Amino acid sequence: MQQSNSYIIIFAAILTVVIGGLLSMAAIGLKPFQEVAIELDTKKQILGAVTELKDGDDVLKIFDEKIKSIVIDFDGNTVADMNPIDLNMEKEYKKAPKDRLYPVYMYMNEKDPKKVDSYIIAMFGNGLWDKIWGYLAIKPDLNTVVGIALDHKGETPGLGARITETTVKDRYKNKKILSENGFLVGIEMMKGERNDPSLFGPNQVDGLSGATLTAVGVNKMIKKYASYYQAYFHKVKSSQSVATN
Amino acid sequence: MSTETLEKPIEKKSEAMLSKRRKKIVSDPLVDDNPITIQVLGICSALAVTVQMKPTLVMAIAVMFVTVFANLIISVLRNVIPNRIRIIVQLAIVAALVILVDQMLRAFLYDVSKVVGVYVGLIITNCIIMGRLEAFAMGNKPWDSVLDGLGSGFGYGWIILAVAFFRELFGSGSFFGFKVFEAIGWESYVPNGLMVSPIGAFMILGLIIWVQRYKTGYVEH
Numbered sequence: 001m002q003q004s005n006s007y008i009i010i011f012a013a014i015l016t017v018v019i020g021g022l023l024s025m026a027a028i029g030l031k032p033f034q035e036v037a038i039e040l041d042t043k044k045q046i047l048g049a050v051t052e053l054k055d056g057d058d059v060l061k062i063f064d065e066k067i068k069s070i071v072i073d074f075d076g077n078t079v080a081d082m083n084p085i086d087l088n089m090e091k092e093y094k095k096a097p098k099d100r101l102y103p104v105y106m107y108m109n110e111k112d113p114k115k116v117d118s119y120i121i122a123m124f125g126n127g128l129w130d131k132i133w134g135y136l137a138i139k140p141d142l143n144t145v146v147g148i149a150l151d152h153k154g155e156t157p158g159l160g161a162r163i164t165e166t167t168v169k170d171r172y173k174n175k176k177i178l179s180e181n182g183f184l185v186g187i188e189m190m191k192g193e194r195n196d197p198s199l200f201g202p203n204q205v206d207g208l209s210g211a212t213l214t215a216v217g218v219n220k221m222i223k224k225y226a227s228y229y230q231a232y233f234h235k236v237k238s239s240q241s242v243a244t245n
Numbered sequence: 246m247s248t249e250t251l252e253k254p255i256e257k258k259s260e261a262m263l264s265k266r267r268k269k270i271v272s273d274p275l276v277d278d279n280p281i282t283i284q285v286l287g288i289c290s291a292l293a294v295t296v297q298m299k300p301t302l303v304m305a306i307a308v309m310f311v312t313v314f315a316n317l318i319i320s321v322l323r324n325v326i327p328n329r330i331r332i333i334v335q336l337a338i339v340a341a342l343v344i345l346v347d348q349m350l351r352a353f354l355y356d357v358s359k360v361v362g363v364y365v366g367l368i369i370t371n372c373i374i375m376g377r378l379e380a381f382a383m384g385n386k387p388w389d390s391v392l393d394g395l396g397s398g399f400g401y402g403w404i405i406l407a408v409a410f411f412r413e414l415f416g417s418g419s420f421f422g423f424k425v426f427e428a429i430g431w432e433s434y435v436p437n438g439l440m441v442s443p444i445g446a447f448m449i450l451g452l453i454i455w456v457q458r459y460k461t462g463y464v465e466h
Contacts (some may be wrong), residue, residue: 007327008327008329008330011325011326011327011330011334012330012333012334015334015337016337019337019338019341022341022345023341023344023345026345026348027348030348030349030351030352033352033353034348034351034352034355037351037352037353037355038355040355041355041356041359055422158442
């Protein structure tokens with residue numbers, strides 16, 4: 001067997017180039033498929049916040065039919081010619097809140113295509129280990145929650161990662177982000193897990209045992225993003241009162 | 246009448262594709278020399294991904310793919326790999342294959358890739374693969390190495406599928422997502438939480454090892 005140093009070095013160099021080249025080609029070739037997969041997953045999450053999706057549902061079709069999406073800025077003004085699906089939440093998160101762009105997905109009514117059944121806002125934040133994000137679906141009263149979608153990059157399996165569980169997400173249904181006096185309080189996931197829904201008020205949900213820090217991250221994320229969308233909500237509210245007058 | 250006996254030149258018969266020896270290469274790792282239950286390798290992924298059958302099947306196929314192709318490539322290159330860097334070269338080949346599998350999963354089976362995500366990456370550290378490369382592929386011909394890869398892959402695969410079968414059945418009441426207990430009329434089956442946690446996996450694995458060693462009479466020395 002050849003043992004000379006130059007042979008070893010040349011062998012290693014060639015191996016590196018060949019493997020590197022193959023993997024790069026694979027990454028480039030697979031990228032369009034991966035992007036489609038991520039888009040499908042994002043749309044599934046958004047729809048999952050408002051409605052029950054069954055296996056076999058054509059997610060893309062339902063999304064195109066029932067979701068009207070716009071991009072807004074911090075002042076609530078619509079930004080033209082932008083598709084919210086293309087917004088990179090993580091990149092936006094790096095900017096100051098007033099410089100960010102925010103997506104709004106409106107779940108339209110089946111019978112009246114002008115009526116909005118729920119407004120879905122996007123959220124982004126920090127869990128215990130890495131980023132977390134989600135979508136909050138709110139009724140036209142801009143207070144009551146229809147549903148929530150939550151996801152994470154690297155929370156602990158069995159602990160923080162439980163935010164993706166249906167049983168946890170269901171806790172948010174019909175909770176409110178405003179207090180009785182109309183102040184924005186968000187929804188607080190309490191410390192500890194009691195498994196008794198009757199213990200919690202309209203602005204609280206049961207916690208996650210052993211995942212307090214992730215829960216704190218979720219709480220902050222909901223409150224912050226609900227506040228960023230306030231200018232937009234004011235606009236929606238005033239157009240609602242114009243419409244009913 | 247001529248009674249010449251023709252001296253046939255002694256031909257070296259080439260071994261059949263699936264000769265007895267070769268069949269043994271594939272069949273040994275299934276029971277007698279099973280990587281998980283006898284050699285006790287690759288346990289971590291056996292505990293982690295086996296909560297449900299579907300990701301487990303994907304994981305089994307991924308490990309088999311990597312084992313077979315790594316064995317093949319290393320065996321083909323076995324005479325040119327410099328001895329002093331052979332472990333690193335094996336590692337590089339395995340890592341490249343695993344990255345390929347991971348990228349393919351992300352492109353075509355995205356929701357499954359979210360479940361098996363980290364553990365696909367950990368295939369690189371799966372001792373079964375490096376163990377077979379060192380013990381077999383470095384010293385054997387390509388086809389034999391492919392068979393060895395298939396054997397180890399199947400040996401690993403059937404064990405994790407068995408664990409997943411029990412975990413999904415008792416932990417979620419389903420089989421590949423199909424709700425079994427509801428189908429036979431037992432609507433209120435309460436899922437067994439122990440089966441969903443890795444502790445349940447550990448226990449089932451222990452039971453399988455017990456049954457298997459009882460049947461084969463294998464005793465560790």
